[in-house]
Amino acid sequence: MFKLSQIVDVQLNERKVLFWSWLYVFVLFLAYYTIRPIRDELGAAGGVKALSWLFTGTLVAMLMLTPIYGYLVKRWTREKFIAIAYRFFMLNLVGFAGLMYVATGDVLVWTGRIFFIWVSIFNLFVVSVFWSLMSDVFDTEQGKRLFGFLATGATVGGIAGSAFVSAFSESLSQYSLLFVTILLLEIAVRSAQQVSRLGDSELQAVKKHENFAGTEIGGGVLDGLKRTFQSPYLLGISGFIL
Template sequence: MVRVRREEIAPLLWGWLYVFSLLCAYYIIRPIRDTISTVAGAHTLPWLFSAVLVTMLLLQWPYNFLTQRLPRERFIAYSYHFCSLILLLFAALFFLPGGLNNRWVGRIFFIWVSVFNLFAVSVFWALIVDVFDTRRGKRLFGLLAAAATVGAIAGSTVTALLARHLSTSALLVLSALLVQISVFSAVRLSRRGAQLKKPAEEPTGNMLVNETAKNVLTPLLAGIRQTIKSPYLLGICGYILFYSVTSTLLYFQQASIVRQAFSDESQRTAFFASVDLAINILTLLCQLTVTGRIISRFGTPYTLALLPFISIIGFAWLGWAPSLSILVGFTILRRAVNFALARPSREILFTVVSKQEKYHAKVFIDTLVYRTGDQIGAWSYQALSVLGLALAPMAIFSVALACGWMLLSFLLGKSQEKISFKNP
């Protein structure tokens, strides 16, 4: 049981409602984005992935500018109000005759949802680490992570049940309302959280900028320099690249199989929502029962190697029999293991690096390296398609990547344990 002190109850509840409503809103619209990917086709998806990367980089500058000049609560409110307005704008566009079939509206929506996910979550954690110090964070962040998973389950359930009965516009309006609940909760979390700080702990300003939150805003050059100088950090880069490339290859194969399996777009949306629901339920069950035990019992090397091992089996099976049922089983297991086991293990890798490397190199790896992997995966799929290769050869290519990934994962985990032993 997690011990929550009396003065922490109100901030924790507001934080719980904040992340619950935010993830619920995202998982309502995520299946719509994935449906658009099946309509766009494999020839368009690489360009969309590139557009996501460019958009993300371009938005870093205004994001940096605003966070340093606006009070924290005002920045959060303005940002999420803007997101709600964008959702309502897309709802209106999709409601117009032919709006759902307008390929440019769909493409822009795909890009915006992908960027919204990164932005919304980064703002949430920037506020959370400012409200709760390290001592409180160790006790309470697990509860907030559980709230995020429950919100994802709720959002997936809503879309899975209502996609065939409500219009896309109605789902977007519902998502916009949930974002407004996030605004309401975030402002109250900020105000309640200020009461947790002792006078000596009061920040010098009220911006959404502190030592931890700045990791999203710090120029990437420092992170690049630190990573190049460290073989250990380069190994983490390799791990993230392997994960991102194989995830993108699976995403493209998913778009191809689902497009053939379902002719109706509402059926595709309901399908994607059902898959997300299963993933989040399995993730929550693992987090509550086996995550800590597996990491403690088997250690970082074997836990890190589990996801690429599952990927080897899954891609091989998908190449042997590229069916919808195999795709569903592989996708659910892979993403649930990533959320419940691989992601916590990846964070453990950063526990043995310096403070500066955590704030600079980690951001470089989590943003630019990750999105670079997306690009490699997207354009590799495009190149293989141009060569006329079917799903089976692409799956074999993915198996080869996953084999290298598994070896790197084990060696990286061993390095982490060795460094930790030398510097306890």
């Protein structure tokens, strides 16, 4: 009989949180890899030469949105922030689906360019929010044991998303794929809520933080950068990614 403890060093009180965390990151990457082919197709439709400008636009948009992100996380609780932010993205997808359905010519080209930038921001944002939640729910010792297993959720989600699009690309329209992504994001919201709530009740490491799910996230725009340079562990991860 298969046991989770055979592949990951997980304690009994961590299993529920680990399950919901794995499901959370799985559906995030499943959602991203479902819409990424649409992003690439629409981005290329505007001309290959325009792609470099789209990446520049992504950078500029991220710089503009970072202060807003810092402002909101100081004032909203974790559950509220994740739910509102993800559902805002879901509403965006409804708007893009409508535009893609009715737009033609230059309007469709510009819709594709905006969507290209939007998907890039979406991917960076939702993944960073996920790992931010994980770093708060699990302590350092738990992270070293469990984060590798959580990373498999991202890998499996990416593979599943690519396989899903390949299998149904001819039978499902772009609009249908966008609505599938909306459904997946709602599952991600529900999973994040479970992780946050179980973090209070199941994990000994976070019991000392009263009302974890109901506290503000906190932090400022540059706090993450400061924390990275103060931690050799985070610097090592950053160097590996770069």
